[in-house]
Amino acid sequence: MESRAYGGAAFSFMNNHFWLKFVGVSGALSVMFGAFAAHGLEDTLSIQYLQTFRTAVLYQFLHTLALFAVICLPETLFKPRFRSWILISFAVGILLFSGSLYLLVFLNLPLLGAVTPIGGVGFILGWCLLIVAQKKVH
Secondary structure, eight states: OHHHHTTTHHHHHHHHHHHHHHHHHHHHHHHHHHHHHHHTSTTTSOHHHHHHHHHHHHHHHHHHHHHHHHHHSOGGGBOTTHHHHHHHHHHHHIIIIIHHHHHHHHHTOGGGGGTHHHHHHHHHHHHHHHHHOBOOOO
């Protein structure tokens, strides 16, 4: 009933609600993993794996902030559905790029590195979609 009264605004609110939770969880994990890398992993990981872990944290944190920025922009700025695809692309990038690197380090499975570039494509796609997503101003 609420969506009828507001012309679909309820769905939009729920969508933002989901993305804000995703950003909150991802941001908190970025800080926790970063602190863990700085204070708990230096003596247990090789320099290469420590650098890999830090790269995962950096890309997760940067793209969490990018997600937050896109959420904060008015939906009217975007062509239909582009905003959702940008958000999905960044989220998939975080999960596949950073997630595969975390698992690679913790499970010592270099084969997981093959998944990482797929996440990188998600990041690149999100940025490219951001370039073309805005409505034309007359």
